[in-house]
Amino acid sequence: MKKFNTSPISGAQELLPALQQEFDRLKSEINRIYTEHGFLHIETPVIERTEVLLAKAGGDTEKQIYKLVKTNETAKDADQALRFDHTVPLARYAVEHANDLTFPFKVTQIARNFRGERAQRGRFREFYQCDVDVIGWNTLSVAYDAEVIAVLTEALGTLPLPGVFRVRVNNRKILGGLLAELDLAEYTTGILDIIDHAEKVPLDKTRDALLELANETKTQKIMDFIEICGPREDAIKQLRGMGIANADFLAGVDELDEVLRLVATMIPQEIAVVADMKIVRGLDYYTGTVFETMLNDYPEIGSICSGGRYDNLAGNYTDQKMPGVGGSIGLTRLFFVLKEYGAVKETNAQPIDFCLIPMSMDDSLMSFTNKLAETWRKSSKSVDVVLSDKKLSDKMKYAGKIAKFVAVIGENEVTSGKIRLKDLASGDEQEIAVEL
Amino acid sequence: MKKFNTSPISGAQELLPALQQEFDRLKSEINRIYTEHGFLHIETPVIERTEVLLAKAGGDTEKQIYKLVKTNETAKDADQALRFDHTVPLARYAVEHANDLTFPFKVTQIARNFRGERAQRGRFREFYQCDVDVIGWNTLSVAYDAEVIAVLTEALGTLPLPGVFRVRVNNRKILGGLLAELDLAEYTTGILDIIDHAEKVPLDKTRDALLELANETKTQKIMDFIEICGPREDAIKQLRGMGIANADFLAGVDELDEVLRLVATMIPQEIAVVADMKIVRGLDYYTGTVFETMLNDYPEIGSICSGGRYDNLAGNYTDQKMPGVGGSIGLTRLFFVLKEYGAVKETNAQPIDFCLIPMSMDDSLMSFTNKLAETWRKSSKSVDVVLSDKKLSDKMKYAGKIAKFVAVIGENEVTSGKIRLKDLASGDEQEIAVEL
Numbered sequence: 001m002k003k004f005n006t007s008p009i010s011g012a013q014e015l016l017p018a019l020q021q022e023f024d025r026l027k028s029e030i031n032r033i034y035t036e037h038g039f040l041h042i043e044t045p046v047i048e049r050t051e052v053l054l055a056k057a058g059g060d061t062e063k064q065i066y067k068l069v070k071t072n073e074t075a076k077d078a079d080q081a082l083r084f085d086h087t088v089p090l091a092r093y094a095v096e097h098a099n100d101l102t103f104p105f106k107v108t109q110i111a112r113n114f115r116g117e118r119a120q121r122g123r124f125r126e127f128y129q130c131d132v133d134v135i136g137w138n139t140l141s142v143a144y145d146a147e148v149i150a151v152l153t154e155a156l157g158t159l160p161l162p163g164v165f166r167v168r169v170n171n172r173k174i175l176g177g178l179l180a181e182l183d184l185a186e187y188t189t190g191i192l193d194i195i196d197h198a199e200k201v202p203l204d205k206t207r208d209a210l211l212e213l214a215n216e217t218k219t220q221k222i223m224d225f226i227e228i229c230g231p232r233e234d235a236i237k238q239l240r241g242m243g244i245a246n247a248d249f250l251a252g253v254d255e256l257d258e259v260l261r262l263v264a265t266m267i268p269q270e271i272a273v274v275a276d277m278k279i280v281r282g283l284d285y286y287t288g289t290v291f292e293t294m295l296n297d298y299p300e301i302g303s304i305c306s307g308g309r310y311d312n313l314a315g316n317y318t319d320q321k322m323p324g325v326g327g328s329i330g331l332t333r334l335f336f337v338l339k340e341y342g343a344v345k346e347t348n349a350q351p352i353d354f355c356l357i358p359m360s361m362d363d364s365l366m367s368f369t370n371k372l373a374e375t376w377r378k379s380s381k382s383v384d385v386v387l388s389d390k391k392l393s394d395k396m397k398y399a400g401k402i403a404k405f406v407a408v409i410g411e412n413e414v415t416s417g418k419i420r421l422k423d424l425a426s427g428d429e430q431e432i433a434v435e436l
Numbered sequence: 437m438k439k440f441n442t443s444p445i446s447g448a449q450e451l452l453p454a455l456q457q458e459f460d461r462l463k464s465e466i467n468r469i470y471t472e473h474g475f476l477h478i479e480t481p482v483i484e485r486t487e488v489l490l491a492k493a494g495g496d497t498e499k500q501i502y503k504l505v506k507t508n509e510t511a512k513d514a515d516q517a518l519r520f521d522h523t524v525p526l527a528r529y530a531v532e533h534a535n536d537l538t539f540p541f542k543v544t545q546i547a548r549n550f551r552g553e554r555a556q557r558g559r560f561r562e563f564y565q566c567d568v569d570v571i572g573w574n575t576l577s578v579a580y581d582a583e584v585i586a587v588l589t590e591a592l593g594t595l596p597l598p599g600v601f602r603v604r605v606n607n608r609k610i611l612g613g614l615l616a617e618l619d620l621a622e623y624t625t626g627i628l629d630i631i632d633h634a635e636k637v638p639l640d641k642t643r644d645a646l647l648e649l650a651n652e653t654k655t656q657k658i659m660d661f662i663e664i665c666g667p668r669e670d671a672i673k674q675l676r677g678m679g680i681a682n683a684d685f686l687a688g689v690d691e692l693d694e695v696l697r698l699v700a701t702m703i704p705q706e707i708a709v710v711a712d713m714k715i716v717r718g719l720d721y722y723t724g725t726v727f728e729t730m731l732n733d734y735p736e737i738g739s740i741c742s743g744g745r746y747d748n749l750a751g752n753y754t755d756q757k758m759p760g761v762g763g764s765i766g767l768t769r770l771f772f773v774l775k776e777y778g779a780v781k782e783t784n785a786q787p788i789d790f791c792l793i794p795m796s797m798d799d800s801l802m803s804f805t806n807k808l809a810e811t812w813r814k815s816s817k818s819v820d821v822v823l824s825d826k827k828l829s830d831k832m833k834y835a836g837k838i839a840k841f842v843a844v845i846g847e848n849e850v851t852s853g854k855i856r857l858k859d860l861a862s863g864d865e866q867e868i869a870v871e872l
Contacts, residue, residue: 004491004753006532009516012481014529016536017543020478036813038788038820038838042456045448045562046482046548047502055440066483068502068518070552074510080445082504093450096442100452102837104824107453112482116506126481136824143797143823258797265802317440352474361579366701377472384474387579388540388572401538402474 011117011125013332018349023335029158030130030329031110037151039108039132044089046112050081052092055316064115082114086131087285087313087326094135094324095317103137104144112332122340124332130155133326135314140323142255145289145309146262152305152327153267156293159334162343163297165304168229168276169263170290171256172308174239175280177249178225187213192280195226199278199299228277232260235275252288259289287311289325301337305329350424353381355399357392359410368414371436400424447553447561449768454785459771465594466566466765467546473587475544475568480525482548486517488528491752500551518550522567523721523762527749530571530758539573540580548768558776560768566591567743569762571750576759578691581725581745582698588741588763589703592729595770598779599733601740604665604712605699606726607692608744610675611716613685614661623649628716631662635714635735664713668696671711688724695725723747725761737773741765786860789817791835793828795846804850807872836860 008014015023035041053065067078083089086109094105110130117123132151134144149167156165175192179185194209203223210219228238236257244250256275263273281290288309295301307327314322338344354376358369373383384403386395392408399406407419417436422429444450451459471477489501503514519525522545530541546566553559568587570580585603592601611628615621626649634642639659646655664674672693680686692711699709717726724745731737743763750758774780790812794805809819820839822831828844835842843855853872858865 002531002754004488004531005485006488006528006753008481008528008532009483009485012483014480014532015478016533017476017478021476024477032816036816036818037809038791038818040453040457040787041460042451042453044450045444047445047448047550047562049441049445052440052442066504067506068552069505069510069514070503074505078505092442092444095438095440096444096450097452102834104834106820114483116504126483139825141823141825143825147821147823261799262797262802265799266806317442318438351476355474361698363697363701366698370702373473380468380472382472382474384542385583387577387583389575389577389579398538398540 009125011123013124013127013336017351019339019344021349021351022344023331026159026335027110027128027130027331030155030331031108033155033158034108034110034130034132034151037106037132037147037154039106039151041108041110042090042093043109043111044083044086044093046082046114047080048083048089048092050079052317053081053083053088055088064117066114066116084115085113086111086129086328087133087310087324090131090133090135090326091313091322091324092317094322095314095320098137098318098320098322101135103135104140105135106132107135108132110331122333122336124336127330127332130329130331131326132328133324135322135324138321140311140325142258142289142309143262145255145325146259146266148307148325148327149259149263149273149291150266152293152307152329153263153271153273155329156305157271160338160343161295161304162338162341163295164272165293165295166272166274167263167291167293167305168274168279169256169260170275170277170279171252171259171288172280172286172290173248173252173288174256174277175225175252177246177252178222178242178244181244181246181249182214182218182221184214184218191222195222195278195280196282198226226277228275230274230276232257232264232275235277236260239275255288281306281308285310285313291327298337298341304334304337350402350404351382352384352403353405354383354421355386355403355406356383357386357395357399357406357408359392359408361387364414365409365411368436369409372409372419372434375434375436445561447559449560449563449772453787455775455780457785457787458780459767462595462771463546463564463566463767466591466767467544469591469594470544470546470566470568470587473542473568473583473590475542475587477544477546478526478529479545479547480519480522480529482518482550483516484519484525484528486515488753489517489519489524491524500553502550502552520551521549522547522565522764523569523746523749523760526567526569526571526762527746527758527760528753530760531750531753531756534573534754534756534758537571539571540576541571542568543571544568546767558769558772560772563766563768566765566767567762568764569760571758571760574757576747576761578695578725578745579698581691581695581761582702584743584761584763585695585699585709585727586702588729588743588765589699589707589709591765592741593707596774596779597731597740598774598777599731600708601729601731602708602710603699603727603729603741604710604715605692605696606711606713606715607688607695607724608716608722608726609684609688609724610692610713611661611688613682613688614658614678614680617680617682617685618650618654618657620650620654625720627658631658631714631716632718634662662713664711666710666712668693668700668711671713672696675711691724717742717744721746721749727763734773734777740770740773786838786840787818788820788839789841790819790857791822791839791842792819793822793831793835793842793844795828795844797823800850801845801847804872805845808845808855808870811870811872 286308290308292303293305311323722744726744728739729741747759
């Protein structure tokens with residue numbers, strides 16, 4: 001019957017209406033929490049000039065971006081591309097509109113981003129990210145690092161997550177300071193990378209990788225360091241007990257201490273927000289606080305919400321200091337995972353509140369039916385007037401598939417002003433008088 | 437100060453937060469009307485396989501689509517591109533998921549589409565379209581043509597339009613039948629194009645263009661025909677009075693008659709829905725009903741909402757008959773126009789309900805402030821806790837720019853449980869007791 005491949009591109013989410021409704025509900029819950037916390041919604045174009053996207057990113061990012069061309073152009077001269085995250089366009093937006101914004105600028109973006117990754121199950125090429133960010137003017141208190149973590153945590157709390165999650169927080173300055181103290185600053189990128197992967201490989205592999213860059217004493221020091229994780233007081237005590245004098249290290253520990261203290265004043269105490277030295281985040285624009293969020297029972301899923309502090313991102317576009325901090329819930333991937341784990345179910349939802357079936361298309365009948373529909377719609381009910389020219393039994397079958405209640409409208413109903421409303425779940429019928 | 441061009445790409449809408457909020461409000465009103473009428477929301481990927489997009493479109497469309505390439509590819513081998521409307525992806529979606537959908541499938545899509553047009557003022561390369569469509573299985577009653585017009589009309593009614601609009605409806609079969617009767621069927625495309633532009637050029641130009649394809653008698657017949665417009669009864673009478681025997685012509689007139697009759701049972705009678713033979717619509721996938729909507733006082737804006745019947749669109753992908761009808765509000769362009777005509781104003785909105793300014797970051801003060809904020813958020817208020825390390829006067833200035841009310845929280849407030857709430861518009865202060 002089909003004469004054409006009609007599947008969506010691989011790496012894209014395409015949902016049936018019932019699941020789409022659930023996806024929309026989660027998205028709107030996240031948006032509600034962000035908005036109630038005073039974050040203002042903006043939208044940037046999906047298409048950006050390539051030079052904007054690549055001003056900072058480089059490396060893997062360049063390979064992953066989707067470039068846009070018109071006939072006879074090649075990828076090389078593509079001067080436009082699809083944004084791969086919300087943070088880079090936000091930095092551009094904040095610089096462009098600086099004179100019209102109020103700082104600190106608390107902002108949310110909830111929309112699709114695009115990466116030309118190799119498609120594989122659970123990896124998406126177009127995906128929703130639900131971001132909050134705060135951009136400062138000259139300075140930005142680390143208290144906003146805490147707020148970003150708190151609001152994301154609260155938003156996660158509205159989602160049907162399987163079990164408990166914990167937020168793992170670190171500060172890039174701590175590791176930077178440690179490596180400087182150990183005279184390993186030149187290997188920072190390599191060591192960041194090793195730590196970033198430490199949870200996915202056996203302990204020995206991490207040690208061996210470090211030994212290629214550092215001697216045994218220093219390697220042991222780093223191995224001990226990345227084991228530090230836990231509640232604020234314990235972790236901070238261990239860090240301070242390492243006897244590192246480096247100023248960055250100490251500043252990082254102080255910031256981490258303060259961020260964790262403030263987060264605790266902002267969220268319910270049953271949510272675990274811990275210090276964790278294994279969290280470094282791949283992206284190179286982070287400069288201070290970094291965090292990831294894990295489901296305790298499903299570590300294999302990886303982080304479901306992450307972000308950090310980026311003091312220099314706007315520096316690609318302006319000399320004005322505009323430090324920022326932000327984080328993101330990757331909703332498309334998270335929704336996929338929730339489906340996989342049965343936390344979001346393919347329910348046989350009846351998305352429509354009422355189906356009204358007029359017995360004919362006569363003026364008087366149609367006017368009555370449509371007026372009744374409008375009355376109910378005014379109380380925010382969804383009402384579908386069945387207009388197909390099928391048999392009544394087919395129309396009832398249709399109503400049974402999509403609606404919660406159904407009523408058939410004939411001349412009797414118009415004359416009497418009374419209709420029989422059938423509950424399609426229970427089969428119960430009741431007569432109600434309608435006033436139009 | 438800026439060291440980089442940070443403007444968005446030309447042809448994209450980028451709004452400041454206050455205007456974005458208004459844009460979002462209009463979008464959500466449109467969505468509310470669609471949903472209350474029983475249209476189910478879906479999202480298709482922004483990226484489609486190029487062959488899907490070009491299966492039907494051809495011509496200008498191919499020049500306008502944005503193709504996606506990765507490094508070393510050229511536009512020619514681009515197998516992915518950005519969708520240029522919602523209707524083509526919907527046809528693919530309906531075929532792909534046919535077994536899981538309930539027909540007639542009433543569906544809405546509200547999202548951005550993309551066209552690589554030459555950028556000019558008021559023309560957008562990425563733009564929101566707010567679509568409703570109904571897809572049938574085998575058959576689809578023309579009553580749904582009426583419903584699509586009615587729901588779009590109702591959605592337009594929620595927007596701050598300058599003055600009154602009218603919906604102009606036609607049926608492609610009527611002109612098709614007329615041209616067959618006049619033995620001009622082979623010139624259909626050319627004549628459609630001439631009629632499509634008839635309102636933008638002097639009468640003589642239209643006549644001259646027609647004379648290149650038809651003799652004087654036939655040209656006069658077409659010129660008289662395209663002048664037919666007005667309320668249902670008048671227009672239908674004039675059409676029937678033309679003495680055309682062609683079956684398509686008569687079927688088209690009957691459909692138009694029925695659609696206009698049914699629309700009148702669905703919407704308030706003060707909204708003008710008229711027959712108008714000048715409406716033909718450019719896109720070649722329409723097969724029956726076509727319509728456009730004009731603001732009476734601003735004809736220069738052109739159509740703000742349009743659509744039509746497409747009985748064969750899914751036929752590119754399947755042998756199964758899946759006739760459809762749909763229409764769209766081009767919200768980005770309309771919003772631009774509304775701004776231009778002062779119907780949407782750059783208000784100095786105070787988007788946040790409450791600013792709370794804690795006097796310090798001490799645990800007790802922060803806990804009190806955050807608990808208070810959460811209490812208010814539970815009643816759907818937006819509350820911004822000011823966390824910056826600036827002077828109190830700077831924080832008050834910040835609050836004055838973004839919030840409706842402000843309160844400063846110090847030790848006294850924590851101890852007494854009473855706060856002074858200042859109305860930032862009137863300057864009035866009132867003491868209120870808070871219970872946490």
